[in-house]
Amino acid sequence: MIREATVLDIPRINELGSLLNDNFSSVNHLNDMLEDSLSKVYVYENDDQVIGFISATDLKETCDILSLVVDPEFRNQLVASNLIDYLISELDENLKIITLEVASKNIPAIHLYEKFGFEIVNVRKKYYADGDDAYLMARESE
Numbered sequence: 001m002i003r004e005a006t007v008l009d010i011p012r013i014n015e016l017g018s019l020l021n022d023n024f025s026s027v028n029h030l031n032d033m034l035e036d037s038l039s040k041v042y043v044y045e046n047d048d049q050v051i052g053f054i055s056a057t058d059l060k061e062t063c064d065i066l067s068l069v070v071d072p073e074f075r076n077q078l079v080a081s082n083l084i085d086y087l088i089s090e091l092d093e094n095l096k097i098i099t100l101e102v103a104s105k106n107i108p109a110i111h112l113y114e115k116f117g118f119e120i121v122n123v124r125k126k127y128y129a130d131g132d133d134a135y136l137m138a139r140e141s142e
């Protein structure tokens with residue numbers, strides 16, 4: 001089941017987020033995001049346990065996916081795909097483009113986004129602390 005995140009989910013989202021970024025909880029202010037009408041945070045729940053989440057900034061005509069993480073034990077079971085589908089279904093009918101940034105080494109994520117029609121539109125050289133490039137990916141609405 002996918003639903004909107006609540007304050008009760010914050011510790012678990014931060015735990016999952018730390019798999020993506022050691023500083024996840026200090027750079028993603030979930031308390032603020034949950035109160036901010038421009039932010040969307042959805043969790044995927046399985047047997048009362050949150051096993052994945054997606055967060056995005058929704059500016060109606062544009063949307064930026066900020067984070068998407070699935071518990072390693074539940075990967076390759078379409079949890080991330082369902083979260084992306086759900087986010088897209090909740091976006092405005094005037095949506096023109098969805099964007100995101102992903103590390104160029106993150107092959108699973110790049111494949112996932114390509115499956116959803118995202119294309120690499122720009123490269124930010126040595127964007128990450130480890131020297132990896134960032135790909136800016138975008139998906140335009142038909």
Ligand SMILES: CC(C)(COP(=O)(O)OP(=O)(O)OC[C@H]1O[C@@H](n2cnc3c(N)ncnc32)[C@H](O)[C@@H]1OP(=O)(O)O)[C@@H](O)C(=O)NCCC(=O)NCCS
Nearest residue numbers: 020067068069070075076077078079080081108109111112
């Ligand atoms: C990237 C991530 C979110 C994918 O979650 P998931 O639930 O396993 O993804 P899905 O099961 O929905 O996979 C859908 C597609 O993604 C791609 N994919 C997923 N895992 C992959 C892997 N290990 N290698 C290559 N492609 C992969 C495939 O195209 C797959 O489609 P297919 O099953 O038809 O081949 C997950 O690996 C994760 O949490 N990674 C760590 C955090 C992260 O990197 N997030 C993205 C950056 S913000």
